[in-house]
Amino acid sequence: MLEKVRTNLLKILVSIFTGIAILVYDANAQMYSPAQIIGKYKNLFSSPPSKTPGRVAVDGPLLGNGSVAVALAGQPEQQVYYLARNDFWRFKSGYDESFPAVLGKLQIDIPLLKSAPYKIKQDLYNAVTIADFAQGNVSAIIQSEVAATKDWLIIGIKNNGKISIGGKATLLLNQLRENKFPDSTSSGNDEQGVQWIRRGFFNDVSIQSQAAAALKIIGKDSNEFWLRPGEEIKMVCVLSSNFKDSDCLQLVRQQVQQTSLQMVKRALKEHQVWWHQFWNESFVSIQDSIIEHQYYRSQYNMASCSRDPKFPPGIFGSWITHEIPNWNGDYHLNYNYTAPFYGLYSSNHLQQAMPYYQPLIDFVQRGKYYSTKIAQNPDGVLYPVGIGPLGIETTRKNKLMNYKTEDEGLFFGQKSNAAYCAVNMSMHFYKTYDTLFTKQIYPFMRSVAIFWQHYLKKEGDRYIIENDAIHEGTFGSMNPILSLGLVRQVLKTASDMSILLNVDKQLRDNWKEKMDHLSGYTLQVRNGETIFRYTEKGTDWWRDNTLGIQHIYPAGQIGLESDSILLQVARNTIKVMNRWMDINGSNSFFPAAVRVGYNADTIFAKLRSYSLHTYPNGFQLGNPHGIENCSTVPNTINEMVCMSNQNVLRVFAVWPKELNAGFSNIRCDGAFLVSSELKNKEVKYLRVVSEKGLDCVFQNPWEGKALIIKSNNRKAYKQSGERIKLSTLKGEILLIKPG
Structure with missing residues (x-):
């Protein structure tokens, strides 16, 4: 045996x-195998997207490889592929002056498909998107993949009907771009059938940027095609940027010209292998196809938009279809940037989590500047509400800004942004104990801990937080409950990291003393229940959002090992808040409910309703935010079946036992x-x-x-x-x- x-x-x-x-x-x-579980699920689109293109989260089919992103839209007779790259931004530190930018679009016109029923299916397990348009004797199958191992969009078109069909593929600069800021564009084609576009920002920017794309129908010397019944063609669109090659336009033109059918077959095989390995990293099987489907399409979306080590996705992921995205599509540091990654750690998808850290590391020097100017602490860091890649500050004071600033930064009164950014670093650290990773991010974590070490004020036998804000604009609060939770997490994580690296013992002792004497949480009675108060002095309650429970999750300060009275207060707060469908905070509300042992049947039923309230691509209906909701279902299910916070592993601890x-x-x-x-x-x-x-x-x-x-x-x-x-x-x- x-x-x-x-x-x-x-x-x-x-x-x-x-x-x-x-x-x-x-x-x-x-x-x-995961093929048996994940292979069941397809994203089905039965009508043309109505919110693509758009300045917020789009509703069409989404493709990507973490570097290149494609969103589909259009009618059957004119399919449109909106092209974007994670590393194509306008880089200018200044309010409303920096954003992920539109590159262009690929348009496929097949006039005979007009009036055909709309039918697109996305196979999540193989990451293949198949359009099946048929009307009478006319039928075409259009299969699309963004290759997992190359920055290629590969499209195959097969005539599946009884009569010949003709069409053309056109690569275009996107007309839905606003020339609010100077840009440089060019486009063209050559006699070998290669089309190309290029767009760049070279003037009045902090960092120059450009991106390019080139398209060719393999084996043809024009952009037009004619297919007899049973015939098919392949076309390849190659994308690049100046961060991949100094002459990105020349690169894409050469690559697409040299691409053969054999190379395409190889790329598609590598694509399939990559995705199967991704799904193999972890998986769940539960008795609810609605929740399970949402679990896997959320994971698909994150795998499709987060892999570039220096350029993580912004609020709407990588799918930029219209300039300028709301909130400039940036990295909003008071939760929006952090939330999409919550579910990746427990799901063992660490490659998708890694891009999160680099922009935060790149901003350290500016964070030290603000810590020095505002808090007189040169060794700490203080982060504003909005940043971008490569050290760019998307909310820096300029003549376009009307908000109240501190020095040049937009903080809305909140001191907690950098501490909020640290929660994912904490999750990654405790779930891996990876020394190389810890060395990479410890300088940031150390600086955040040092900021709070000096910012905390001694009052009697406790430390308090003054002049902070629980919500944007709630200036001057004392002991916001979110900050109390985040500071505890930061001090504990920085201390444990220093132990692993065998450094900073003196700092560690100070951090422990601060943590041990940090103020407790303030309570109030509401609807007959004793619940948490948002601050000790200042805001007591908020009608939406979920900041009142975020000391539970993501700060991780209350769980099933906590004091029974504190646990009951936490459960009461979940009950009274009832924010399961919150436009901002569902991604923290569900896992917080699990962490404190709220009724499992209620959590599961609410999660099912949440999973039904989506577009076919998995984004939440009517919610302008994008990928932050990709963490909600995977993270909640993982916590329900396997919880490991507070140093105790529990399986099925908060799960419907039936x-x-x-x-x-x-x-x-x-x-x-x-x-x-x-x-x-x-x-x-x-x-x-x-x-x-x-x-x-x-x-x-x-x-x-x-x-x-x-x-x-x-x-x-x-x-x-x-x-x-x-x-x-x-x-x-x-x-x-x-x-």
């Missing part, structure tokens, strides 16, 4: 590193990858992969039963108790079941 388990565990380990995913459902380690569920490789605090299954109200097994060899503490899911722990590299042993502490080895795989 032991040898059989070892063999199965070895298969599990091999499968993780070879891209063949598993989900163990029974004692014999029967295998289920529902079967399984999950594979959810990433937990302590650098553990955890898998389990609940079937017929019983947890079947627990599998833990220990990356760093740290101690694993978990709540025994088999109450009153002793456990058998089997390892891939040491003898099986038994352990019992309500709370189990396992000493693990680096790289060890543990299979745990009741005796």
Whole structure:
């Protein structure tokens, strides 16, 4: 039996590193692939997008590879592909002067498809978008992919009808751009059938930028095509920027000219491999197709827009279709920029999380400037509300700004922006204990901790926060509950990072003293319930948003290990706030409810309603914000089935016990990858992969039963108790079941 388990565990380990995913459902380690789970789900579009192009979140099919982004729109007879790049911005530090910019669009005209029913299907597992337009004897299949490993948009058109069809493909500079600021554009074509466009910002900018695209129908010397029944063509659109090549226009023209059908086939094969490996990193299976679909299309959207290491997506992801996007499409630091990434850590999609950090690191020097000028603290950092890539400040004071500023910065009275930015760094740190990552971001975390170390004011035997704001514009508040939670998280994380790196012991001692004596949370009575007050002095309540519970999540300061009275106050606050469908804060409200053990059936029912309230691409109906909602469902489900905050691992702790569920490789605090299954109200097994060899503490899911722990590299042993502490080895795989 032991040898059989070892063999199965070895298969599990091999499968993780070879891209063949598993989900163990029974004692014999029967295998289920993500293709069986994720392959069920398709995004279906039955009418042309009505909000694409737009200045906010769009409603059409979304494609991307984390560097190139494409949004689809248009009628069947004129399909339009809006082209964008993560690294194509107008870079100018100044209010309303910096934004991700429109590049252009590819337009495919097939006149005979006029009046054909609109039908587009997106296969999430393979990241393929298929348009199927048919009217009488006329039928065309248009298949599109943004290649996962190349900055190519690949389009295949097949005549699936009974008569010949003709059309043309045209690469255009987007007319929906405003020449509010000077730009440089050019376009053209050559006798080999290559079309190209280029746009750049060279004057009155802080950093020059340009992007280019080139298109060719493979094997043809024009942009027109004629297809007999059964015939098909392939076209490739190559995109680049000056951050990839100094002469990006020359690069795309050469690449598209040299592209062959064999190269396209190779790129599509690499595309499929990449996406299958992505889905293999973790997955869940639950008894609700609505929520499960939203779970995976949210993950698809993040994988499609976040991979460029220096240029993460802004508020609306990478899909920029109309200039100038609302809020300049920037990185809004008082939650919008941070929220989309919440679900990536537990989902083990770390590559998509990595781009988040670089803009924050690039802004450190400016943050030190504001900390010095405003707080007289040269070693801390203080961040304004809006930044962009490469150290750009999108909300810096200029003649266009009418808001009240502090020095040159727009803060709306909030001191917490940098601390808010630190929450994802904290999640990444505790879920990986990655030394190289910690070295990369510790200078930022250290500077944030130093800011608060000096900004906190001693009052009696406690430290207080003065002159802060819980909401934008609520100037002069004392002890905003959000800041109290964030500061605790920052001081704790900076301290633990310094221990891992063996640096700054003196600072660490000071941080601990501040953390131990930081003010508690203020309470109030509302609707007959004792709940949290938003500040100790200042705003007591807010009619929308969810800042009143964000000390719970994402700050992570209250959970099932917390004092029972505090937990009850937290649950009361969730009940009274009732912000499940909040336009800003659902992404924090749902996981906060899970963290404090709110009723699981209620959470699940509300999450189902949330998942039904979407466009076919997964963005929330009527919500102008974009990708921040991509974290809501994945993060909530992950927390419900596998929670690991406060140093205790719990499986299915806040889950409707009537529902079967399984999950594979959810990433937990302590650098553990955890898998389990609940079937017929019983947890079947627990599998833990220990990356760093740290101690694993978990709540025994088999109450009153002793456990058998089997390892891939040491003898099986038994352990019992309500709370189990396992000493693990680096790289060890543990299979745990009741005796």
